[in-house]
Amino acid sequence: MLAAMPPTPQPPVNRDETPGPEPVGDAASVSVGDAAPVSVRDAARLSVGDASPAPVGDAAPVGDAAPVPVRDAAPGPVRERGDACPGALRLHSADDGWLARLRLPAGTLTYRQAEALAVAAERLGDGHLDITSRGNVQLRGLGAACGGELEALLDAAGLLPSPEHERVRNIVASPLCGLDELASGDARLWARELDALLCASPAATALSGRFLFALDDGRGDVAALGADVTLLAQPGGGATVHTGTNRSGDRSGDRSGVRVSASDAPRAALLAAETFLTVAAASGTGAWRVRELPDAGRELDAAVAARLTEAGIGGRAYEPPTAPPAPASPPAPWPYAAPPAPGRIHSPDGTVALSVHAPLGRLSVEQWRLMLTEDRPENGPENGPGELRVTPWRGMIIPGLAPAAADALLDRLRTAGLITTPDSPWHGVGACTGRPGCAKALADVRSDAADAAGAAGALAPLPGDALPVYWSGCARRCGHPGGAWVDVVATEAGDYTVSVHGVPQATTVAATATGPRLAAAVATARSQAQTQTQTRTRSTTVTK
Known part of the structure; x- marks a missing residue:
């Protein structure tokens, strides 16, 4: 059992869950809902909303029918309306107030910027910060008249370098890049350069608020998130450019790409x-994501290769290395690294x-x-660099600490209810808002997830490679993670x-009507999913 179980976060009241943490790699994504966001610069003007084309998860059945795998579903219908995804300047109306979503390229925040977000949440919102599955931050419970103050606060902190581009700065990058010795490329440098290029591109303003860039330092962590454009660092230097990665829905997907130099990668x-954008306009689909294009965007690969060659930065099509004899060997699978586990990470420079x-x-x-009260750089040269990294697994990386300071801070965070060890039953557990915050939800999933996590504390610890689990209040599965996960609906x-x-060999476990049995079913699915020999995903109905 845990010495101190984290308190159950209270969900905000919101009749439309979809502005919550956005899914990573869900091409159809979820619509922003019936209430269109409003720009803080013109609160009276409603944005062009999304008429809520059926999300991929809408067709997912319940009971004994097989669920529709999210990544294998067909592309959504032609989109006839604009993307109403909320942003920092384009707020969404909810029952608990207004919602703002702030994009953080590579999840990077200085201490000053992190404090500005805390001030915004405390002064203007409900006193909480939500971490999304793209490493962004949401503020909820905002007042109707706070838009101007919020914009000024964020702008003063350097969080709005280009208001016109604020919703398209969706960039995830390997969060441990530079903190260990596994990187083959500087993904965080790429993120800074790509962000600057995005903000300088008039054409980029037409990208959807859901279009995602993933910059992987070669270890294969964010490359598994199914981004629209992925840069994958290669051993020996350079990178490969990929569009619509993870099309096959597993880790052995197509690794074709175009080789470019590291300096040309952003x-x-x-x-x-x-x-x-050019291909999407020509297709007439109004696609927001690569996999919404006809044929899942495979024709885009050739167009990108031609564009890079025309720009003088594209090399030959990249052929993954193969084990000898080369002609008879299949392409090597994508590299894969699990998300950073809670705990300490020892850096080569002696910091933690x-x-x-x-x-x-x-x-x-x-x-x-x-996370900001220890090791501010102004407290002395021995202290940390004053940076936080928000991860797309709803976590935080605090780099550059002295070992003793790291131990003290970890104890403080554990006492405060954060997840600090991999064996915590809360590790890898996510949930949508559910009841009572969402009228579409069929259950109070956060409460049920908390009960299951508490019951799981009495079970055997999960293995380190256990799949994440996501609790959804309905078949929409709003905010589900990317890659593979245990789906509790x-x-x-x-x-x-x-x-x-997302796992070819999937597992399902029946359980009786008690809460601990439900927790056991979820725990078994998490630990055994990748070791099963089944080839078809089945589902079972479990009563609370």
Whole structure:
């Protein structure tokens, strides 16, 4: 059992869950809902909303029918309306107030910027910060008249370098890049350069707020998130440019790509995105994501290769290395690294980075500020560099700490209820808002997830490579993670289906009607999903 179980985060009241943490790699994504966001610069003007084309998860059945794998679903219908994804300047109206979503390229925040977000949450919002599955931050419970003050606060902190581009700065990067010895390329440098190029590109303003860039330092962590454009660092230098990665839905997908130099990689990523806009316009689909293009965007690959060659930065099509004899060997699979586990990370320079996770992705201002109260650079040269890294797994990396200071801070964060060890039953657990915050939800999933996590504390610890689990209040699965996960979905009958998405050998486990048995079913699915020999995903109904 845990010495101190994190308090259950209270979900905000919101009749439309979809502005919550956005899914990574869900091409159809979820619509922003019935209430269109409003620009803080013109609160009276409603943006062009999304008429809510059926999300991929809408067709997912309950009960004994097999769920529709999110990544294998067909592309959505032609989009006839604009993207209403909320931003920092384009707020969404919810029952608990207004919602703002701030894009953080590579998840990077200086201490000053992190404090500005804390001030915004405390002064203008509900006193909490939500971490999304793209390493962004959401503020909820904002007042109707706070838009101008919020914009000024964020701008003063350097968080709005280009208001016209604020919703398209969706860039995830390997969060441990530079903190260990696994990187083959400087993905965080790429992120800074790509962000500058994006903000200088008039064409990039046409990208959807859901279009995603992933910059992987070669270890294969964010490359597994199914981004629209991926840069993958290669051993020996350089990178490959990929569009619509993870099309096959597993880790052995197509690794075709175009080889570019490391210095050209950010520009290549921007050109790939601009080429997507051209191809999407020609297709007449109004696609927001690569996999919404006809044939899942495979024709885009050739167009990107031609564009890079025309720009003088594209090399030959990259052929993955093969084991001898080369002609008979299949292409090597994508590299894969698990997300950073909670705990200490020892850096080559002798400092320590801390990895901590937010229970169900939600932190109070007090918890957030604990990460800023130690090792500010102004307190002395021996202290940390004053940087936080928000991860797309709803976690935080605090780099550059002295070992003793890291131990003390980790104890403080553990006491405050953050997830600080891999064996925590809260590790890898996510949930949508659910009841009572979302009228579409069929259950209070956060409460049920908390009960299951508490029950799991009495079970055997999960292996380190256990899949994440995501609790959804309905078949929409708003905010689900990218890659593979254990899918726990509430049904109209008051039951949950437990199944696995994104793993060819999936597992399902039946359970009886007690809470601990439900927790056991979820735990078994998490630990055994990658060792099963089944080839077809099945589901089972589990009663709470």
